Amino acid sequence: MSTDAQQQAAREWDHWHEERVATVSAPHGPLSLTGTHWLSDYPEGRIPAVVGHWREDGDELELTAGPEDGLTVDGKPFTGQVRLGADRGPIGGSRVAHGERRLVVLSREGLWAVRDFDPDSAARRAFRTIEATPYDPRWALPGTFRPYDTSRTVRVENADGVERGLGLGGEIAFELDGVEHTLQVAVEHDGSLWAVFADATSGNSSYRFRFLRPAAPAADGTVTVDLNRALLPPCAFADHFICPFPPPGNTLPVAVEAGERSRIDG
Template sequence: MSDEGQQGPAEDAVQEWKTWHARRTESVAAPYGPLALRGTHWLQDHPEGLVPAIPGRWSTASDGTGVVLGATADNGLTLDGRPFTGEVVLTADPGGPDTARIARGDRRFVVLVREGLWAVRDFDPASDARTRFRGIDATPYAARWSVPGRFTPYSGDRRTVRVENADGRSRGLGLDGELAFSLDGREHTLQAGVEADGSLWAVFADTTSGKAPEAGGSHRFRFLRPGPPDAEGRVTVDFNRAQLPPCAFADHFLCPFPPPGNALPVAVAAGERNLLGR
């Protein structure tokens, strides 16, 4: 049988990365992707219930378990797709902004809670950031950045550490174990969490973090999302798929900074690095 037209493992990996990068760019640029976020407004900062540029009156419920929204016909709000007036108690939206219960035209207002504090987010497909978006600067695939790793869960319960977030506030970050791997003959570890589907998630920095793009720099920190480890804890650690955090696309996300120990002493010249044009 002829091998003509068949690809080897290296070519397959390159093509898979190109597909991943194209899908990432598409998802970021989607109408309700991260570029559409205009603001995250904490209700405790607006005790009179008037949130800048968002119609209606928004306040934390007296028992702290939700958000009370009051609206008049002039506000032009809809609830579950139908015109809404009066008052309703809302809980945190479980899905993405495209499924948020409250809307006004194409805008979606997402209710969220963090550590007992409630907020409303304003997603607008006509945001300036989405209009200006030119793409993601990502380094082409290189096999050296995809290495075997091993995940070791912590003994006992999940650990929570306090880390600064992109909005300047400190919040708890849940961590479930240690991800060990080797790059260029040197051993490294990252503290990682486990997602609902079993995949891993780590926030990391490296020696390129925060440096100017023209100097080979990348965003001040990035996310790494390896797949679920096998029964022995083995997992592929692929920095070719390092991702920019949501706060790289809009300033109003609450992205956590890397926890202690997650600043790698190497230059990870791989994966998503910066937004094009920035």
């Protein structure tokens, strides 16, 4: 990589890092999550921390609320009953709100939950920035994506201590200091890749695991493995996320001293 290309890549990384800090600290960013409430824990439909009555009904939830609950649905004051599917879009655009809070419907492996995002959360008020290592061209590596013949699902522990399935569509191979390494990856709807990985810094000078999201590979399978853009997972910002741990084989035996390292409060 030429000097000019390195300088451009470093400027792009600076912009990426600034955007990440802004996204994380946004009113309904990950720092605002104050609870993930599984309906299986509240069969009577009353969640102590959340107003309204929530009930599973087939492949949807049914929410019942009165005027005293102060809820809005689709931006309008709500009383009565409404059927809800899982929210897929941005948190700020979730259908149900309670004042500035957003109540997000979540579905995982047939179980339903309501997430409570509060812009006034203690974590958001305490947050200062994300500690990240400045861009280093050493960590921007050429790689190759090797798709699996059929997608695979492995059971991995999640941050809440529960095992869940993690879908994998292939692996990326890359060399670091002359040694080949591989990471198993999921393939997103847009063709981009997602890896959950750990390395020799994990739990020491960086969070216990991180995410990597390479762009979609080229037609010949080539892909850039830019470890400068290793991400902290959402559960690094709020304990109520259910991030998957790295699948077997996704712990690199080297110290990846690049990318996001930890959350800094102040």
